[in-house]
Amino acid sequence: MIRRPAVVLLALLLSACGRSEPDDGKVHVRFLAAPDVGGFAKAIIERLEKDHPGVKVDMIEGPAAGDARENMYSTAFMGKEDSYDLAYVDVAWVPKFAAQGWLMPLDALIPPKELGEFLPGDLEGSRYEGKLYRLPVQSDGGMLYYRKDLLAEKGLPVPRTWEELVAAAKKTRTPEVAGFVFQGKQYEGLVCVFMELVWGFGGDLLDPGGAVRIDEAPAVAALTALVDGIHADKIIPQAVLTYQEEETRNAFQEGRAVFMRNWPYAWNLMQKEGSRVRGKIGIVPMVAGPGGKPAATLGGWGFAVSAFSRRPKEAFLVAEYFASAESQKLAFLKGGILPSRKALYADPEVLKAAPHMKALGRVLAGARPRPTHPRWPRMSDALQMHVSAALSRQESPAEALRAAAVEIRAAAAR
Numbered sequence: 001m002i003r004r005p006a007v008v009l010l011a012l013l014l015s016a017c018g019r020s021e022p023d024d025g026k027v028h029v030r031f032l033a034a035p036d037v038g039g040f041a042k043a044i045i046e047r048l049e050k051d052h053p054g055v056k057v058d059m060i061e062g063p064a065a066g067d068a069r070e071n072m073y074s075t076a077f078m079g080k081e082d083s084y085d086l087a088y089v090d091v092a093w094v095p096k097f098a099a100q101g102w103l104m105p106l107d108a109l110i111p112p113k114e115l116g117e118f119l120p121g122d123l124e125g126s127r128y129e130g131k132l133y134r135l136p137v138q139s140d141g142g143m144l145y146y147r148k149d150l151l152a153e154k155g156l157p158v159p160r161t162w163e164e165l166v167a168a169a170k171k172t173r174t175p176e177v178a179g180f181v182f183q184g185k186q187y188e189g190l191v192c193v194f195m196e197l198v199w200g201f202g203g204d205l206l207d208p209g210g211a212v213r214i215d216e217a218p219a220v221a222a223l224t225a226l227v228d229g230i231h232a233d234k235i236i237p238q239a240v241l242t243y244q245e246e247e248t249r250n251a252f253q254e255g256r257a258v259f260m261r262n263w264p265y266a267w268n269l270m271q272k273e274g275s276r277v278r279g280k281i282g283i284v285p286m287v288a289g290p291g292g293k294p295a296a297t298l299g300g301w302g303f304a305v306s307a308f309s310r311r312p313k314e315a316f317l318v319a320e321y322f323a324s325a326e327s328q329k330l331a332f333l334k335g336g337i338l339p340s341r342k343a344l345y346a347d348p349e350v351l352k353a354a355p356h357m358k359a360l361g362r363v364l365a366g367a368r369p370r371p372t373h374p375r376w377p378r379m380s381d382a383l384q385m386h387v388s389a390a391l392s393r394q395e396s397p398a399e400a401l402r403a404a405a406v407e408i409r410a411a412a413a414r
C-alpha cells in the first residue's frame with residue numbers, strides 16, 4: 001500500500017523520459033493502425049526492414065473502429081507521450097491533430113514537385129491552415145456494391161436512385177438474402193454512410209459559410225429513407241446496427257445481401273478464390289435521392305510524424321516508404337487499398353489486375369470531404385449518436401437531426 005504511490009511516480013517519470021528502447025541496436029518506429037486485413041502492411045514493413053536494416057517498424061494493430069484509435073492517439077498525445085512516432089491518421093482527424101500541435105509540419109521535407117504526384121483531394125485533406133501534416137498513402141471513397149447475377153436473374157437494371165434501390169431490393173431479397181447492408185454501428189463509419197445519402201438527397205452538414213444544415217429537409221429525408229429501409233420496407237436487416245466495414249463485407253461476401261455500401265478495399269478480398277461472390281459483383285456510385293446527384297464520402301489515410309517523437313528522421317523515412325509508388329502498388333494488389341498517387345491509376349500492372357478501376361475513378365470523382373474542422377470528432381460523435389438513435393427508433397429522424405444540429409452548432413461555436 002505504502003509503496004504504490006512510489007511505483008506510480010516511477011512509472012510517470014519513466015514515461016516522461018520516453019519509452020524504453022529494445023536492445024537490438026535498431027531504431028524502432030512505432031505506430032497504431034487498423035487490423036492488417038489481407039496482410040499488405042506487414043508485407044511493406046518486411047521490405048522496408050530489408051532495405052533499411054537499421055530501422056525496425058513496430059506496427060500495433062489496434063481496434064477496427066477508427067474512432068477508438070483516434071482516442072488512443074489523442075490520449076497519448078495529450079500527455080505529450082512519445083508512445084507513437086507516427087500517427088496513421090484518417091483524413092477526418094487532420095484538423096484536430098494539427099490544431100492541437102501534435103503533428104510535425106512536413107512541407108520542408110518534401111519537394112513540391114513530388115507533392116504534385118498525389119491526388120489533389122488527398123493532399124488537401126492532409127493540410128491544415130496551409131501547412132502539410134500528412135503524407136497520404138491511401139485514398140478512399142464510399143460506393144455501392146451490387147450482385148450482378150441476382151439483378152440479371154430478375155432482369156433489373158443497376159439502381160441509380162434510392163427509390164430504385166428499394167424496389168430492386170424488394171424484388172431480389174429472400175429470407176436468407178437481405179436487400180441492402182451498410183455500416184450501421186454507432187461510429188465514424190455510420191456518419192460516412194449517412195453523409196453520402198444527405199448529399200445525394202441534396203443536403204449538407206456544414207455549408208461553405210459555416211452554417212449547420214443537418215436539420216434541414218433533405219437530411220431528414222435521407223435519414224427517413226434509412227429508417228424506413230430497416231423498419232417499413234424491411235430491405236435492411238436490423239443486424240446492420242452492429243456492423244462496421246468488415247461485418248458488412250462478410251455478410252455480402254457470404255451471399256447474404258444483394259447490395260452493400262462499403263469502401264474500395266472490399267473488392268479484392270471478395271474476388272479471391274473461395275469467395276462466394278467472386279465474379280458476381282459490380283460497383284457504382286452510391287444512389288441519390290429524388291433529383292439529387294450521387295455522392296461519395298472522401299476517406300483516406302496517411303502518415304503524420306508525431307511532434308513528440310524522438311526519432312522523427314526515421315519516422316519520416318517510414319512514412320515516405322509507405323507513400324512510395326512501389327508500396328502503394330503492393331497495397332493495392334494485395335489489399336485493394338486505393339492509391340493516393342495519380343500515376344498508379346494508369347499503371348499497366350494495376351489496370352490489368354483491376355478491371356474495376358474505371359468504375360472506381362467515377363466514384364472518387366464524386367468524393368466529398370467531411371467538414372474540415374478541428375472539432376470534427378465531437379461533431380461526428382453527436383451525429384453518430386442521434387443517427388443511431390433514429391435507426392433504432394428511439395428518436396424520429398427530425399428529432400434526431402434537430403438534436404444533432406444543436407450539438408454541432410455548439411461545437412462549431414466554441
Ligand code: GLC
Pocket residue numbers: 066090091092139140188189190192263298299300301
Ligand atoms: C474508411 C475511410 C475513413 C473513414 C472510415 C470510417 O477507413 O478511409 O476516412 O473515417 O472508413 O469507418
